[in-house]
Amino acid sequence: ETGVTQSPTHLIKTRGQQVTLRCSSQSGHNTVSWYQQALGQGPQFIFQYYREEENGRGNFPPRFSGLQFPNYSSELNVNALELDDSALYLCASSLQGAREKLFFGSGTQLSVL
Amino acid sequence: GENVEQHPSTLSVQEGDSAVIKCTYSDSASNYFPWYKQELGKGPQLIIDIRSNVGEKKDQRIAVTLNKTAKHFSLHITETQPEDSAVYFCAASSGGTGANNLFFGTGTRLTVIP
Numbered sequence: 001e002t003g004v005t006q007s008p009t010h011l012i013k014t015r016g017q018q019v020t021l022r023c024s025s026q027s028g029h030n031t032v033s034w035y036q037q038a039l040g041q042g043p044q045f046i047f048q049y050y051r052e053e054e055n056g057r058g059n060f061p062p063r064f065s066g067l068q069f070p071n072y073s074s075e076l077n078v079n080a081l082e083l084d085d086s087a088l089y090l091c092a093s094s095l096q097g098a099r100e101k102l103f104f105g106s107g108t109q110l111s112v113l
Numbered sequence: 114g115e116n117v118e119q120h121p122s123t124l125s126v127q128e129g130d131s132a133v134i135k136c137t138y139s140d141s142a143s144n145y146f147p148w149y150k151q152e153l154g155k156g157p158q159l160i161i162d163i164r165s166n167v168g169e170k171k172d173q174r175i176a177v178t179l180n181k182t183a184k185h186f187s188l189h190i191t192e193t194q195p196e197d198s199a200v201y202f203c204a205a206s207s208g209g210t211g212a213n214n215l216f217f218g219t220g221t222r223l224t225v226i227p
Contacts, residue, residue: 004156033214042117042202042217043157056214090156100145100206100213104156 004105006091012111013081021076021108023091031055031099032074034066037088037107049074050096078110086112115140117205119218126193127226134221136203137185143205146179146186147215151200160201161188193225 005024013019025032031050035043045058049068063079072093078085088109092102116139126132138146144165149157163170163177163186170177174193179186190197200222204215 040220042119042204042219043215044217045214048214058214092156100215101147101159101162102215103159104149106154106156 004091004093004103006089006105006108008108009106010109010111012113014113015081015083017081017112018077018079019081019110021078021089021091021110023074023076023093023105025072025074025091025093026103029093029095029103030072031094031096032068032072033092033094033099033102034074034076035090035092035104036060037090039087043090046076048099050099055099081112083112086110115143115205115207115216117203117216117218119203119221121221122219123222123224125224125226128193128195130193132188132190132193132197132223132225134188134201134203134223135185136187136205136218137183138205138216139184140205140207141184142207143216145206145213146177147204147206148175148177148188149202149204149217151202151220157202190223193223195225195227198223198225 033048034046037043047057048055052068067075088107090107092104147162151157176189200220203218
């Protein structure tokens with residue numbers, strides 16, 4: 001069974017740039033969620049995708065957007081990066097019948113300078 | 114929205130002793146309460162979960178208890194080992210339609226001293 005994989009593991013960007021983070025869900029999982037984890041904090045919900053559509057969104061501005069592909073993999077895009085966007089971005093997959101039971105990848109550490 | 118509070122923020126125990134981490138939640142509609150372990154450089158790993166129709170669940174050295182009336186739940190680790198050292202997060206979800214997203218506590222850094 002393949003777990004959740006994310007790429008890249010680390011990324012450095014400058015303020016105002018755009019970034020795309022990628023995620024492959026665990027085998028058999030059809031739902032993908034993205035979370036932002038600031039240093040020393042718990043993860044915060046960004047959004048969730050199911051059947052290639054956004055299925056719910058947390059308190060994040062529209063410059064955070066996503067995609068889900070037919071193979072259930074997903075992308076997180078962030079436009080107009082701000083310094084406060086520096087964080088660990090976590091992707092989690094789950095089954096539609098148990099959307100809240102999340103299995104996380106190791107994350108992408110994004111630094112915005 | 115849901116608000117999850119977690120205590121303590123740091124916890125040091127001697128190897129072999131027990132560790133207890135406590136969380137409270139605010140939304141009475143929450144019905145799913147997982148616990149995650151996060152090691153350095155890794156994502157959170159689900160270690161145990163409990164639903165609101167159950168008061169206690171145990172898996173080897175780990176147990177979780179839930180008090181719906183008081184809106185609090187706890188993680189108990191017995192016979193702690195150095196490899197239990199990590200940051201532990203509690204979370205809550207209200208279920209229903211939509212994303213069923215998790216609301217996380219701020220974490221507890223557990224150190225097991227050999």
